[in-house]
Amino acid sequence: MATATLESLDNSTGILRVWFLLLEGLAGAVVTCPRPYQPDTLQLLFDLLQSTADVPGVTFAIYSINHLLLPMLQGWLRRNSRINGFWDSSVTTNFKQSFGMCSDIVMKFISTYTNESTEVSIVFMLRSLLDLATECVAQPAESISRLGCACIRHLLLSAGSMFTPRMWDVVCYSLLRVFHVTLYSLKQLMACFHINSDNYYGDIGHVKVAARRDCRSSDAERLCKLSQQVFQLDAQRLKQGRIEDMDDNRSYIFLLYPPDAENLLNVEKFIVRVPFRNVVVGLLSHQILLQIVGCILLQGTTRVTPAVASLQEMGSAACSQDSEAVGPGMLQHLSARDVCLLLECLHESHRTACDFDARPGLKFLLQKVAKISVAANLYKQAGITLSFYLHTLFEVCLRAQNVTLDAVKVIVKEKQGESGNLLPKVEPSHERWQDSGLAFLGALYLTCSELCEAYSEIILDRDGSHSIADRISDQPLFFLIAQPEELPWFEQPKMRNQSSSSIDKNDVLTSASIVTMAVQSDAVDSNGLRSPTFAADAASGREDAKVYNVATKKEIHSLLSEYKKRKQQRSMPGHNNKDRMAKFLPKRTTPKSDDPILNEVEKQQQSSILKDGEAHMQSWTEMVLTLFHLLQQLNDGQFSTFLPLIFPCADQLVCHATDLCVKEALSQWLRRLSRTCNIVDPSTFLNHTDGGQRNAAAPHLPDRSKNALDNNQQAHK
Numbered sequence: 001m002a003t004a005t006l007e008s009l010d011n012s013t014g015i016l017r018v019w020f021l022l023l024e025g026l027a028g029a030v031v032t033c034p035r036p037y038q039p040d041t042l043q044l045l046f047d048l049l050q051s052t053a054d055v056p057g058v059t060f061a062i063y064s065i066n067h068l069l070l071p072m073l074q075g076w077l078r079r080n081s082r083i084n085g086f087w088d089s090s091v092t093t094n095f096k097q098s099f100g101m102c103s104d105i106v107m108k109f110i111s112t113y114t115n116e117s118t119e120v121s122i123v124f125m126l127r128s129l130l131d132l133a134t135e136c137v138a139q140p141a142e143s144i145s146r147l148g149c150a151c152i153r154h155l156l157l158s159a160g161s162m163f164t165p166r167m168w169d170v171v172c173y174s175l176l177r178v179f180h181v182t183l184y185s186l187k188q189l190m191a192c193f194h195i196n197s198d199n200y201y202g203d204i205g206h207v208k209v210a211a212r213r214d215c216r217s218s219d220a221e222r223l224c225k226l227s228q229q230v231f232q233l234d235a236q237r238l239k240q241g242r243i244e245d246m247d248d249n250r251s252y253i254f255l256l257y258p259p260d261a262e263n264l265l266n267v268e269k270f271i272v273r274v275p276f277r278n279v280v281v282g283l284l285s286h287q288i289l290l291q292i293v294g295c296i297l298l299q300g301t302t303r304v305t306p307a308v309a310s311l312q313e314m315g316s317a318a319c320s321q322d323s324e325a326v327g328p329g330m331l332q333h334l335s336a337r338d339v340c341l342l343l344e345c346l347h348e349s350h351r352t353a354c355d356f357d358a359r360p361g362l363k364f365l366l367q368k369v370a371k372i373s374v375a376a377n378l379y380k381q382a383g384i385t386l387s388f389y390l391h392t393l394f395e396v397c398l399r400a401q402n403v404t405l406d407a408v409k410v411i412v413k414e415k416q417g418e419s420g421n422l423l424p425k426v427e428p429s430h431e432r433w434q435d436s437g438l439a440f441l442g443a444l445y446l447t448c449s450e451l452c453e454a455y456s457e458i459i460l461d462r463d464g465s466h467s468i469a470d471r472i473s474d475q476p477l478f479f480l481i482a483q484p485e486e487l488p489w490f491e492q493p494k495m496r497n498q499s500s501s502s503i504d505k506n507d508v509l510t511s512a513s514i515v516t517m518a519v520q521s522d523a524v525d526s527n528g529l530r531s532p533t534f535a536a537d538a539a540s541g542r543e544d545a546k547v548y549n550v551a552t553k554k555e556i557h558s559l560l561s562e563y564k565k566r567k568q569q570r571s572m573p574g575h576n577n578k579d580r581m582a583k584f585l586p587k588r589t590t591p592k593s594d595d596p597i598l599n600e601v602e603k604q605q606q607s608s609i610l611k612d613g614e615a616h617m618q619s620w621t622e623m624v625l626t627l628f629h630l631l632q633q634l635n636d637g638q639f640s641t642f643l644p645l646i647f648p649c650a651d652q653l654v655c656h657a658t659d660l661c662v663k664e665a666l667s668q669w670l671r672r673l674s675r676t677c678n679i680v681d682p683s684t685f686l687n688h689t690d691g692g693q694r695n696a697a698a699p700h701l702p703d704r705s706k707n708a709l710d711n712n713q714q715a716h717k
Helices: 004-009 013-034 035-051 058-081 091-113 118-136 144-164 164-183 183-191 217-231 234-240 276-298 335-357 360-370 379-399 404-417 437-460 465-474 513-517 554-570 578-589 598-630 638-641 645-655 661-675 704-714
Strands: 206-213 250-257 270-275 479-481 508-510 547-550
Touching: 004 013, 004 058, 013 035, 013 058, 035 058, 035 091, 058 118, 058 638, 091 144, 091 250, 091 508, 118 164, 144 276, 164 183, 164 276, 164 335, 183 250, 183 270, 183 276, 183 554, 206 234, 206 270, 206 360, 206 638, 217 250, 217 276, 217 360, 234 598, 270 578, 270 645, 276 335, 276 379, 335 360, 335 379, 335 638, 335 704, 379 437, 379 598, 404 437, 404 645, 437 598, 437 645, 598 645, 638 645, 638 661
Parallel strands: none
Antiparallel strands: 206 250, 206 508, 250 270, 479 547
């Protein structure tokens, strides 16, 4: 059935058209009337819209929401988005109120008036609301982006159980689209860097950073705190503590130059500008969306892992009455295609996180822009997505109708030797996921195999790709001041209540200069060269920022020769200059000791990379432990069914695992294997460990996993 039109509803009487015009005039007045009157006008508009469900009818009410209310909110959002800094003011309360009331009225219509005659119109209304929420999530303002995520969470977790299959299709496709939107800014930066590249200035084209004074100090500090939450593990964030030495009103924009920029006449037209705030706010909203997908798939599960523990306190409406029978979360309402779309969301998130973590140069650049003590990483995002993905496959396979021991053996034989992504895409053969167990079982086998193989490769590090970041610290960094006339001028949108722009040619910094931002020094050497610092720290008090480029090897040798020649002539004047300099010559054996700024930069790199390597290994260790936690929480029958699938993975870990927690998890799994298969009497282990007295439904967790579980709960609170 096609959506109704106003002409078909009016029946040539003209009454409904007059009614619609009155509502349209009131909706237009909401946006243009003085702000003190907006709340009352909004309340009147929504009261009238709800009353139209009774008279003249539900169809006219749905039509008014689809063609009046939602377009009005979309226009309001887009108009305000063109005003730079508008969302940071206190006048956005009315928009938030209207958006929340719109979500409530849509949820009420879905739960009350959904039937065969109105389903098409209500599905259109749901799609329009999700599109509007996606536009909110895409905003660089934290409050509006969180508003879009809150709308999606409230709608799905409160009314999801009443959705029809067609509605769930719309929801899953919308979630996949909003996942891509939140990762868009980060992917723009990643496109300039090759995998395993240690360049800070980009491999494809060139990356520079513009620093400008257009925000309050409180906003800058808030953005740095959000950066800690997004780019660090919980343990790293707790260790860093309070942010010090904050620039009072600095914001940063990445300028992405095309590869052939020197051959272009109007290069400023081809520069891609990515604000750092867009990257951080996008990833923050992405984390919230991950929690929403986790709630849909896994809330209420009886098998708890550290990643799932934070879901238990979110929205009890998503929890099934009997999750063990019908599945956790809202699995019972989803089709096989819906489950695959949600798994694709997790796949996209995990792939982006791993691709980012494979670019050490970009990670170190973001560390300095974000003012965090360790290299930026997305290990937390990668761990959460893999945990949700793996856990969902287990829950689906445990309840599928055709998953037996023989079926598992067949799948293992077919998939053996097949390699691909860590999180493979699932292609179901039936409409119900309960009938597509073999497809999900194959994905589970490939996921477990790739996880253990990747973990073994990280431990062995045969080609050195996983330790490439450790070698960055061995490379000296040299910075050359670029000429201001070589930098393109670009226009900054004016702030509200701000008469002129605060950015010019000299406010552009290359990525090399950002690396030195933590070195606060105004020292001037004997040659009159100022140390590479931010303009805010200059002794002259000027607000112009210096520009630095990474020097080539030829320039380095030339500058070192010139530096030594000048140093000998100017540093020690007088007749006994040679004797005095002889005392210092043995100490200047390498260029590293000549410049304290460079020494400090190398020290920062070494400290950052070491901490990043430890975090990398710890995050993958937690992923492997999650797999064994899930296995230990299966009953004996389920444990036996999945043995052919898990045994090759355990075989790899027995050969290569070095972490004590992983070894303990393997030991518990082997004891469970011997007891289940009646290989060894369980009492044999009682003299060595208390593992024989543990219940399979409540396995012992290593200390590290307990701490991770506590940290996740504290972070959620």
